[in-house]
Each structure stands twice: as structure tokens, then as C-alpha cells.
Amino acid sequence: MPFQRRMRNIPLADIKLTDPFWKRWQDVLVEVTLPTQFEQLESTGRLANFEKAANKAGNFEGLWFNDSDVYKFAEACVYALAVRNSVTVRGYLDVISKLVSAAQEPDGYINTFFQLDHPTMKWRNLNMMHEMYCGGHLIEAGVAAFECLGDHRLLDVSIKFADHVMSIFGPDKKVGFCGHEEFELALIKLAGATKNTQYLEFASWMVDVRGHQPSPFEAELEDKEASSLWPGTGSLLIKDGKYNGEYCQDHAPIREHTKVVGHAVRAMYLYIAAAELADGANDEALESALESTWINLTRRRMYVTGGIGPSASNEGFTTDFDLPNLSAYAETCASCGLVFWGQKMLELTGSSEYADITERAIFNGVLSGISLSGDHYFYANPLESRGTHRRTPWFTCACCPPNIARLIGSISNYAVSAGDASFYIHIPAGIDTTVTFNHIKVHIEIKSEYPWSGAFKVSVSPEKPVSFKLYVRIPEWSEEMETDLPGAEEPAGYEDGYAVFDRTWKPGDTLTVDWVMNPQWIEADPRVKDNLGRVALINGPLVYCAEEVDCGLAPQLLSVDVEAPIEVTKSKLLQGINLLASEGMAEIVEDSDELYLPEGTTSVESASPKFIPYFAWNNRGPNNMQVWLRKL
């Protein structure tokens, strides 16, 4: 089936989140996450950079792409304001909107690093200096503010910036694109918000022109003055003395991509744009490239947590099946990017395999990036710890905190979508929403205790009877899905991994669904050398892990008995979780004079390991943790 949009986001303002799990996260977002992030933006000079640029006085403080943190934060504020009336959060958005508007130069340029410190160096080092990347995040914030709140302040800045870029670059002007993709996907959003297809065409050109040789980045690398803006450039883009664009996906034209390479976040952002461009285009080469690359990513290069990009040195991909646990980079932003790309693929194909992955990433690799308290973050999300990892309140390179904030703020969009005559439930979050089919308003209410239970109820209340298809995802993790729709004349249909209830809905119709959820041990493809002889425990969408604080010993010492029963207990621990417990054996650590001993010297004892959801680890201090445990 060709890529063709099958569903869209329901406006956030039209969705009331009642879900206990996600409502807590959104409460924390408004009460803790956004206020503490705003403090960081202030205290680290990120906001001051805009003020200085507006006043044309002072030096830039921080990393050259720090403007983007402010924009992403603004976007997160917009999502929060779409569903809550918070004077505080509105204040943040006002401050930022004013600062950003004031900082923009008359010709539309905005990037406080260049404006303050290097006004003569603009657009000379696209490969590393992130001017378009920052502008892309500006545009995403501007579009969000306009679409969710009707606030056009940042959109105006965005349009001026986009028009400025298009006055310099283009098919009949200079060839150029950003080393860090983002601007492309943002332009597509801008085209949607403004109904101006020029932005779409420009984004299309930019995606297409990337990866052709010689790359415009090769000339940039020869420009010593431009390269000296960030001396690390060469080491990432030059291999064996030659230009190698893999780091920024400039290694091959998009339609020739078959594998994910280079910097993981960059790759995800490129493919989001590319997927959008494939919508309705009947571009088989592009669809095939996206599908192959997605398969390579999710079947060869993705952690069980939905973490991607194992290597710190390039913040990205290495080789198939190279998924070390202790040194896993698995940047929070990369998992966010995987969710964004997966959601696009889902919207364009309607296939639940994409939702299976976005769900996995959201509940594990993304959510582990933030503390339960909402004010500490992981940049890297390892699958094993030996007690040295801890979340921190902020980073010098602080891309992750506002990225997770905007994802939590817009989580409803990943739970449900709507088509012209269809309603999709991807993730059964508890929500109240009203959609319109054939001019008839339909109130839909989902009651759920997900992810702690797979049972949920969908009440459909149209103003008057109306036909539409209700799609309910069949999750790949569940062995059985039970549904009950009193009065239904026909069994549910099936489409691309969704159960489909295609009927005329009447007020009071209630669908009961049970995604049968039992904890299960899983193993990895044996080509993942780091996981040989090991198993991981999942329960529904959640990957579990063993943390020393619960087990009473370092989980690395454990070998689990996969035949033993797994006990599930509702626990008040960690803001309320399902705690899992099983059985196994553990090596006994005794003080020894010898480091190496005859085999059989070490004794073992029986052990009763406990498991908590991976996302909740490291909330009780640093300690030993393991996702992949040895199997007895």
C-alpha cells in the first residue's frame, strides 16, 4: 500500500487526559519540569543570549546551538497550555516569544551565537553550526503555538526566518542543508500551518539534494576559518583522509538508504521529513528506502527499550546487532526521534508495527530519560549500571530535557488519532475527546489503567448514530486480545494489526478490550553478542529491570530461573508500579585472596530477584541495574 495519510492528530485542546499514569506525568510537567527547565534556561544564559542579540550587545554564552533548547521548551509550554490554564507557563511563553521576536534581525536571520560572536560567519559551516537546526525548532514552536493556541507570535518569526533561508539557498541559488536535520521536518509543518506549499517544495529539495557527491560540506571543511568554529568537525566527517558523510546522513541520496548510520537523532529527524514527503507521492523508491531503513533500525540496531544509537563517539549507530548494555548511549532524544518517525510511518501506513515500536520507545527508552520527580534527566540510557549512573538537573548540551517535555506534553497524540471516518486507539490512555464524523460530534471516552493493566473500556457517545471505523491496535506483545461490544452483529475485522469495529455507533455503545498482559521472558537474536545467555523480562509495553536496591545484591550476580513463576504485585513503590518477582540463583561474594580461582570455587545461593519497570530505575540513588540477566 502506498504511503497515504490515514489519520491525523486530534487537536490537543480537544483531548482531556484522564489517564492516571500520564496525567501524573503532565501534572509533573506543569508543576516541576517546565518551571525547573525555565530556571535553567535563565541561569545558563540561554534566554540572555536572545536579550543580548536584541540589544546587539554582549557575548554569546554556552554551546552554539543553545537557542534550540529555548524553542523546544517553548513548544513544550504550548502543549501544556493547550490542555491547562497555567499562568506560570503562559508567562514563560510570553517571555520567550518577546525575546525571540526582538532578537530577530530585520532580514529574518536569527541565531544568537552568530549574531553575538560571529556575525560575519553566518551560513559558512552548515555541517556543524546548526543555524537551520535551531531555526527548525523555532518553526516547530511557532507552528505549535499557532495551531494549539492561535498564538502567531513565534509563527511570524518562523516565517521570516524560513523566507530568509529560502532567499539564500535553493535549487536555483546556493546548495545547502544543515548537518543536523530538523529544518526539513519543520518546513513541512510550516507548510501545513500556513498552507504555503513553497515550504514543502523547499523541504523536498533539501531532502533530495542531501547525500549527493561532492557534498557542499566538503568545501566547508576546506574553509579553515569556518571549521575552526568547532574543531571537532573534521574528526566526525573525515574517515581515512576522505569525506564521509555518514555522521550526518550525507553519505547517499535518501532513496538509496537501507541502513541507519551516523548520529541517531539526526537520522530520525531526516526520516520524519522524508516520510512526510512520501505522503501521497507514489514515490516507491522513497517508500522502499524508508521501509528498509526502518527494518534495519528496529530489527538490527534497536535496544529492547527502544533506545537507539549505541555509541557515544558519534552519538549514533555502529553495526548490526552491536548493542552493548553497560556502555549503551541510547540518547533520550534519539528515542524521542524514533517515536516521532514511527508515528509518521503509522499515520501514513496504518500499520500497527509502527505503533508497537513507538509504544516501546515511549514507555521505556524515552521515559527513562526523566526522573519520576520530573527534574533530573539522563542523556544516555544504559541497560546496565554498575552504580555510576545518575540523572542530573541539566546538561551543557541540553537537547534532551525539553525534548522529553514536549513529548510528555503531547502524549495524547501518540495514544489516539482520527481519520475522516475512523478513530484509532494505538495506546489505551485514559482520555475524553470529541471528534466529528460526517458533521456529527462523537464523544469518545477511554478508561484505562495502562500500562498496569491491559484492560480498558471505550465508550462511544455520538450526538446521533453515526458510521465510522474504530481501530484498536492489536499489540505484538500480547498473546491474546479479548473484546466485547454488546449488540455487535459482526465480529471485529482486521486491518494492518488493528481490530476494526466498522459499524453505526449509537449513544451508549461501550467496547471492552482486554490486551491480556502477562510477564514474559524474552531473548535477543543470538547475533546480539552482549545478550547471549541472557533474558529480559517484559510485561505489556514495559521492559523491566532488576535494581540492586530491590534485589539486595547486584543483579549482575543473578541467574534467573525462567521456569519459575513470576509474581505480579501492585506496589506503591516509585509512584505506583506493578512489581515483578521471580526466582534464581546468585553467586556469593566472599573476600578472597585470589582474583582467579579454580572453576567451581564460588558458591551460589538461591535468590528472589525483584523487577521494576526500566523507566523507573535510578530514582532511589545510583546502584547496580540490569535489563538483560543471565539465565540459569
Added chain:
Amino acid sequence: MPFQRRMRNIPLADIKLTDPFWKRWQDVLVEVTLPTQFEQLESTGRLANFEKAANKAGNFEGLWFNDSDVYKFAEACVYALAVRNSVTVRGYLDVISKLVSAAQEPDGYINTFFQLDHPTMKWRNLNMMHEMYCGGHLIEAGVAAFECLGDHRLLDVSIKFADHVMSIFGPDKKVGFCGHEEFELALIKLAGATKNTQYLEFASWMVDVRGHQPSPFEAELEDKEASSLWPGTGSLLIKDGKYNGEYCQDHAPIREHTKVVGHAVRAMYLYIAAAELADGANDEALESALESTWINLTRRRMYVTGGIGPSASNEGFTTDFDLPNLSAYAETCASCGLVFWGQKMLELTGSSEYADITERAIFNGVLSGISLSGDHYFYANPLESRGTHRRTPWFTCACCPPNIARLIGSISNYAVSAGDASFYIHIPAGIDTTVTFNHIKVHIEIKSEYPWSGAFKVSVSPEKPVSFKLYVRIPEWSEEMETDLPGAEEPAGYEDGYAVFDRTWKPGDTLTVDWVMNPQWIEADPRVKDNLGRVALINGPLVYCAEEVDCGLAPQLLSVDVEAPIEVTKSKLLQGINLLASEGMAEIVEDSDELYLPEGTTSVESASPKFIPYFAWNNRGPNNMQVWLRKL
């Protein structure tokens, strides 16, 4: 027992090596290793740097400490010439001796990096710029040439350099010592060769003054011009904004050391000097520091191969029991340093525990650093490979190749030693030597096929009957040692891990020894998390490994059956080895659509793993390798 020298090296020229194993290595040394290294010294500008310095014209080429490679190579040439008459090797030594003499400045200074490129910056960045380190290797070469060959050319340069340093630094002059230890141990050798105790006293001061706060390095780090000579300085010596001398063992006075920290080679070289200084000094604090540190090193921080220093980032130590296999740094030079230090401890204590470690390091962690062909090297010596490791002909930082060359050249000194009325066999290499006890010449011949057999024969032929003690090490790896000395009236005695044959020896006395050698599985202390559930196979002094090329599959897939018999076969493979074979199971790799599967999906099949000595791996192309295998 206080540290007191119990034995000394027998001059290399007095030892004829007949041992099949080591003679092959020394043949390769003379025929391949030294000639190819000389070519590298030429082609990389290392020799030319001296020529340029002599001519006071031209710029320095390479890394700032490259002079040391030339000196270490010269020392290796000396050892080769002590036992063979090679015109070629003599030519190398002549060339180097002339170049070095010519390059020395009238005041005694010599360091071609500073002479050519930074003549005004001498002695301003001791923490990182290696002037004394290079000078130390000059002195080691000079002493070796003088003692082994009676050649005083490099010794003369050495004396002038040492005197020059002592004219600038000292207790009543400037406080200073080198960030990379080496000069101290070299000065002690120089004192021995010249009988000038000033050098010993200066070395003693230099060891003692290190580690006191504030460090002279703190002021150096403030000197921006000096620090800019190598911009990496700060990152290694400053932690959390404060000076931290651990990287170069400048964290505490020597007598307060209890753990190995920082750069591994530096640490070893410091402790070699410190051990020498403890000789006969009745310095309990120093002895205790050395013993504690040795115990920490060998029982907490040493790979089973005798590799030390697991981390690439500081080329050194991390925390107790942190011994990752795949990412093991275990620099070849660090294992050489462990051998040098262990040998000193052995000479001063007479305790076989030190010889157990030097033997382990020599036969495994050191020898893996060089290809069987003698012209390719590992800098890092991992205990697991996923097919990406390969030895290379040279390195930009080429400390390891000449270090291993000088160790192979002087291997006899690690096999046997002599005291005033004692002869020690630490490692049963096949040798012919003549020593003198009580003015009576004693010819001692050892016949051995070590390490392929633990049985060896020691023939003692004094000119006339003479009393001395023959010490034969009791190796910790052997469960049983059998000896037979026809005509002996008393059983062997025991002293510090040695069997002692104390008698009047007559011509024709022959001692037969069998160190019973059987392959055995060993395990690591369970605090070594990387080895939990894993075993390694050793046979005598050799650590074995499984290489894909022999096993037909990546050894990571294997689980070995430790109950199965282990077959030993003499094989012509890899220049002749004992090949070991056992049984186990292996996961079957099948192309799968899913990366994560229900536990139990992957099938296993029986497997017949084969094992080769670790030192011999990677001689048939890069491939998967593992020392620590999973246990069934």
C-alpha cells in the same frame, strides 16, 4: 623479611639460550623485529630528528616523546648483540650512538622536540612533555650498552644528561620530576653502572618528593604557554576543577600508596624505582606501600593474562574488579612494566609469588603484543574480539614495539638469576650458562620444552664440587611438582615458594623436574562482573582463548562444558602449539525477522570448541575471539 637483594641478573653474554620457544622469538627479533623497527624509526623521522638537532636545522617530526623509541630500540639492539654477532644490528646501534652523541647540546641537554621546535620551553612542562622520561630511556640504553657490550658511547651521553638535570633540579635547587616516571629507575641503573651514588640519592629524592601537595605540576598548569604544548594536559590532571595527580601517581607520597591509580605504565615504572630504593633500606613504610599496591594490582586490577590498566581514557587503572574484556586496554607496555616491577620484587624478596605473576604476564599479556612474524603489534590487548582488532606494523605513539623487543632480547634474565651462593630457576627456559660460586666455575644447563611441557632437566657441572643452593620455583598453577635428584641424601627444602636443593654439587649432577601440567578451567572472583558465569582455560603458564577460525563459529556463541574432558594435541599450527579441545553447546544463528523473541526460541547445538594460546591469537586475520567463555 625486609627487602634485601637475594639475586642478580646473570650477564646476558654468559647465557646461551637453547630453548626452542624463546630461541625462535630471539631469531625473529634479530631477523625481523629489529630490522623492521629500524625502518620505522627511519621512515617516521625519529632518527632524522636527532640528525636535525645535531645540525640545528629543521623541524621536529612526530610526537614529542619519540626520542624514547630510538633509545628503547637501541637497548633492544644491545641485548641482541650480547648473545649474537649481528653486523646489521651492530650497525643500527652505531648509527644511533653517533646520532645521539651528535645531537646532545654542550650542557648535556638532549630532547630533539624541544631542541628543534621549542628551545625556550625546556623544563617548563614536566607533567606532560617527557624530557626526563626520554632521558631515562637514553640512560637505560647507555647502561645496557656499557654493561653488556662494554660500549660507553651512549653511557657518556647519559652521564652528561643526568648531570645536567641534577644541575637544575634537586633538594637544594628546583623541585621537579617527570609526569611519566622512568628517569628514577634509570638513574638507579646509572648509579650501578658508574658506582656513583649521587644518582641513587637523586633518584631517591625524586621518588620521595612526588605526591606532596602542592605539586609542582599545579604551577605548570597555570603556565598557559607551557600547557599549550599539549592541550590534553588539563583534562587528565584536573578533576572537578581541582588538581588531581592520580594520572601520574602524584596524588600521595609514595609511602602512602595502597592502590594502583592512573596511567598504568607510569605506575609500574615508579614502583620499579621505589622497589630498588627499598633494597636494604629497612624502610618498612616503603616496603608496606609496595606490597599493598602490588596486592591491589594483582588481586583486584589485573587481567588473567597479566594485562593491566583496563581503560583507554587514562591508559590506566579504574576501580577494583573493573576488568571489561572487549574494551580492555591492557597496553603491551603496561604488561612489560608489570614484568619489570615483578622481577624487582622477586629479586628483593625471593618470593615466588612475584615470579608467578611475571611468568603470566610474559607468556600472555606481553607476548600477545607482537605477531608470531615479529613485525606487527598490538598496543591494546583485549580479552575478547568481535573481529575488529588487528595488529599493525607501527604506531604514531610507538612505545610498545621497542619495549617488547627489549623484553624478548633479555628474556633469559627473567628465567634464571644468581645470588652469592644460589642459583634460581624462575621459568625453565632451555639455557646453558656458567656462574661462579666461591671462585669455582659452575656450568648449568637446562633442557626444556616449556611452555609446552612442564618437565625439564637441570644439569650441574662444577669444575670441582661446590656448595650452593639451587632454587626451583614451585609454580602456583601446578597441582604437583615432582623432582628427582639421583644421589640426593635429603629431600628438597622449601623457601618462599621455591624448592631448594642445598648441597655440594658434583660434576654430572642432574636434577629432573616435572611441573605437572594439565589444562584447567578457572573462574574469576565474582566481583569481576564481566566474568560472571564465565570460565577461562589455562594450561601451565598459558592462558588459552577460543578463536573463530578454529571453532568454526564466533566463540561468544559457545557455552563450554567444564565437566567434559579437555584434549591436548601437539599441533604445528601457529609455529607449534599445544592445541586444546573440549565440548560445549552453541546457539544457532538463523536469519530472523525479529530482534527480540520469546525466551527459548533460539536453538542450540553441540559444539567442539578448540583453544589456542592467547598470545598466538590474531595471527590468521581478524576474527571473533574470547578468553572468558560462558559456562554451560
